[in-house]
Amino acid sequence: MLELKNLTFNYDKVPVLEDISVQLNVGKVYGILGPNGAGKTTLFEVIAGRQSLQDGVLNYQGESISIHDIGYLETVPYFYPRMTGAEYLQLHQVRNPDFKIDEWNEIFNLPLYQLVDSYSSGMKKKLAIMGMICLDRPIMLLDEPFNNLDLEANQFVAQLLRLLADKGKIIVLSSHFVEVLTTVCDTIYPLQNGQLGEPIERSNFEQWKEKYRKSEVEEAINLADKLL
Ligand SMILES: Nc1ncnc2c1ncn2[C@@H]1O[C@H](COP(=O)(O)OP(=O)(O)OP(=O)(O)O)[C@@H](O)[C@H]1O
Numbered sequence: 001m002l003e004l005k006n007l008t009f010n011y012d013k014v015p016v017l018e019d020i021s022v023q024l025n026v027g028k029v030y031g032i033l034g035p036n037g038a039g040k041t042t043l044f045e046v047i048a049g050r051q052s053l054q055d056g057v058l059n060y061q062g063e064s065i066s067i068h069d070i071g072y073l074e075t076v077p078y079f080y081p082r083m084t085g086a087e088y089l090q091l092h093q094v095r096n097p098d099f100k101i102d103e104w105n106e107i108f109n110l111p112l113y114q115l116v117d118s119y120s121s122g123m124k125k126k127l128a129i130m131g132m133i134c135l136d137r138p139i140m141l142l143d144e145p146f147n148n149l150d151l152e153a154n155q156f157v158a159q160l161l162r163l164l165a166d167k168g169k170i171i172v173l174s175s176h177f178v179e180v181l182t183t184v185c186d187t188i189y190p191l192q193n194g195q196l197g198e199p200i201e202r203s204n205f206e207q208w209k210e211k212y213r214k215s216e217v218e219e220a221i222n223l224a225d226k227l228l
Helices: 040-047 085-093 101-108 121-135 151-166 178-184 202-227
Strands: 002-011 014-024 029-033 055-060 070-073 139-143 170-174 187-192
Touching: 002 040, 014 040, 029 151, 029 178, 040 139, 040 170, 070 121, 085 101, 085 121, 101 121, 121 151, 139 151, 151 170, 151 178, 178 202, 187 202
Parallel strands: 029 170, 029 187, 070 139, 139 170
Antiparallel strands: 002 014, 002 055
């Protein structure tokens, strides 16, 4: 279990995350849904150790979390310049020599012997996903994993995340797209005003989607209608 207790984070005294407590279980896919600037990336970066833990507790299986427990897919993955896709994966393979690069690439179909600089954004995303699978960490955090992926890759990655959860991972992803989250997740947590709202469970997704569409989108479109 991944446990966040009273997690609080500020950027220069501006609060972004306020007293977040949640328990996330093995074998489940969790979605974090929040508007732009809600703090999704900050939350992932604090859990992944990219931002220091200012206040609160982060435990995995009852012990203080280690960065080696976590695989983190950034919204826009960073790659060293002048590196090929194969070299990137070989670096990850040091941690998991059993990872079969060529077999996995039969699925992702990337030009692994070209420089990553020459890849499209979607290709870079696929490479970063391969890297994360290779690391094979028990907790996988994915910030907007579907951005830049084509439809087929989108569907594949969605099912892959379910498969990884079924094989014992804790998967946490963010997306702006409700439809995507409700397809993949077991539970969705809204993040707003620095706090996680009540969890929405799969059995309530349909009902919640109706309400969500009405409250958020209709309000915005009514306002736009007045302004046009
Ligand atoms: N390095 C930083 N320094 C100061 N403030 C920051 C920094 N990074 C993010 N913020 C602020 O923290 C808040 C949360 O940002 P964050 O990127 O976590 O949101 P998000 O939910 O991931 O947004 P989006 O959906 O647009 O990606 C925003 O108000 C943002 O301006």
